Amino acid sequence: MAEIKKNIGEIEIPPLIVEDIKREVKNIPDFTEKLGKSLNKNTTDLVQIILTASFFLEGSDIHIEPEPDRAKFRLRVDGVLHDVFYFDRELYKKLISRLKLLSGLKLNVTSRPQDGRFSIFIEGTSIEIRTSIIPAERGESLVIRILNPKWVVTMADLGLREDLMETFKKEIQKPNGMIICTGPTGSGKTTTLYAFLKEISNPEIKIITIEDPIEYHLEGVSQTQVDEKKGYDFANGLRAIVRQDPDVILIGEIRDLETSQIALQAALTGHLVLSTVHTNDAAGTIARLQALGEKPANIAPAINMAIGQRLVREVCPDCFELKEATNEELENFQKSFEYINKEKVKIPEAKPGIKIPHAKGCRNCNFTGYKGRIGIFEAFVVDDEMERFILNSPSIIDMKELAIKKGMVLLREDGLIKVLNGITTIDEVERVAGQREEIVT
Numbered sequence: 001m002a003e004i005k006k007n008i009g010e011i012e013i014p015p016l017i018v019e020d021i022k023r024e025v026k027n028i029p030d031f032t033e034k035l036g037k038s039l040n041k042n043t044t045d046l047v048q049i050i051l052t053a054s055f056f057l058e059g060s061d062i063h064i065e066p067e068p069d070r071a072k073f074r075l076r077v078d079g080v081l082h083d084v085f086y087f088d089r090e091l092y093k094k095l096i097s098r099l100k101l102l103s104g105l106k107l108n109v110t111s112r113p114q115d116g117r118f119s120i121f122i123e124g125t126s127i128e129i130r131t132s133i134i135p136a137e138r139g140e141s142l143v144i145r146i147l148n149p150k151w152v153v154t155m156a157d158l159g160l161r162e163d164l165m166e167t168f169k170k171e172i173q174k175p176n177g178m179i180i181c182t183g184p185t186g187s188g189k190t191t192t193l194y195a196f197l198k199e200i201s202n203p204e205i206k207i208i209t210i211e212d213p214i215e216y217h218l219e220g221v222s223q224t225q226v227d228e229k230k231g232y233d234f235a236n237g238l239r240a241i242v243r244q245d246p247d248v249i250l251i252g253e254i255r256d257l258e259t260s261q262i263a264l265q266a267a268l269t270g271h272l273v274l275s276t277v278h279t280n281d282a283a284g285t286i287a288r289l290q291a292l293g294e295k296p297a298n299i300a301p302a303i304n305m306a307i308g309q310r311l312v313r314e315v316c317p318d319c320f321e322l323k324e325a326t327n328e329e330l331e332n333f334q335k336s337f338e339y340i341n342k343e344k345v346k347i348p349e350a351k352p353g354i355k356i357p358h359a360k361g362c363r364n365c366n367f368t369g370y371k372g373r374i375g376i377f378e379a380f381v382v383d384d385e386m387e388r389f390i391l392n393s394p395s396i397i398d399m400k401e402l403a404i405k406k407g408m409v410l411l412r413e414d415g416l417i418k419v420l421n422g423i424t425t426i427d428e429v430e431r432v433a434g435q436r437e438e439i440v441t
Helices: 015-024 028-037 043-056 091-101 162-172 190-202 234-244 257-268 282-291 325-334 384-390 396-404 411-420 426-433
Strands: 004-007 010-012 058-068 070-077 079-087 114-122 126-135 141-148 178-184 207-211 222-225 247-252 272-277 303-315 319-323 355-358 370-381
Touching: 004 426, 015 028, 015 043, 028 043, 028 070, 028 079, 043 058, 043 091, 043 114, 043 141, 058 091, 070 091, 079 091, 091 126, 091 141, 162 190, 162 303, 162 370, 178 190, 190 207, 190 247, 190 272, 190 303, 207 234, 207 319, 222 234, 234 247, 234 257, 234 355, 247 257, 257 272, 272 282, 282 303, 282 370, 282 396, 303 411, 303 426, 319 370, 325 411, 370 411, 370 426, 384 396, 411 426
Parallel strands: 010 114, 178 272, 178 303, 207 222, 207 247, 247 272
Antiparallel strands: 004 010, 058 070, 058 141, 070 079, 114 126, 126 141, 303 370, 319 355
């Protein structure tokens, strides 16, 4: 079946393939079975089946990894990789060539990394596809990122506690200063910042972004993309952006001192700046900026709020079980919540007899017990006391202690509140946020 070209770099998946996938592929085992039946199809159709099924299963990344006599195909769903299928070497080479061609990559280059992109069009929706290929020991290893537009959410969809929602809404309405979101790759930082932009976007303000790459297109927002080959990096782009009379600037990531300096200066001169840095938690934000070479005297007055976040899987609504919390689990809840101001943060009472969710597993959730993800957060606002504290170059531990004293709820505890609210499990929270630590107050 021939593919339909809509625009340059955009391919429409034929309706027959879409309907076939929607009817036959409901989970990973179905996907495996479908691929086994499709091996006699031409490479174009097989690629369309792979992309379409991965999209409808809400996969975020496709991995094709060469092995000695075959290639493994894996799909990341809800942050976890699943083995889907093994292709023989001949078919693997055809798939790689086809995907390189679609992505605008050089077919004869196999000894160095390449990055590309294209779009697929399914039922009226355009989905961006990003490809990354690197040379591996037994061939080329390919990763495809599927940028599903449904993952652009509102603040109401982030999973914020009531008190955090109130704080975030207050901070994003400020006319200047910087809000920094932290966490590892894949923790939902960009999704959170996009939700902020959707909340504040209106015809009266100008919002400009500089991203690497643009992940999702936002209505009413001027989005620009880094192109280092042409000299348009974060620092150069940011210099140009501040001359465009913006009210709000989103910087995809602060990676170096030059970008940090321009961003902080913009935050101090009448712009609201949103950005991300790679660090483990909210308390590490200041130390990370200092590690880039920035001075506390520049950081302290510019930062409005630092956010740390992760994503936890939600229990599958079709198969989760509610079980009475054990004495050990009740004690875990009580000790974890000791430092939290219960007047400001609403926490369901962890009392004997309370039931909490446990993952079970069914065909609708790929037998994992989980379906979908939601954020867990920690955040602190920089007030006058915090600003003076930052000027003394505090350690991350000291920074965390002061933030906790001022009301910050840590990632793990925010996750446990979601357990009591029936959203996720203790096992999942501890997998993502770790075990309980002693809190000094």
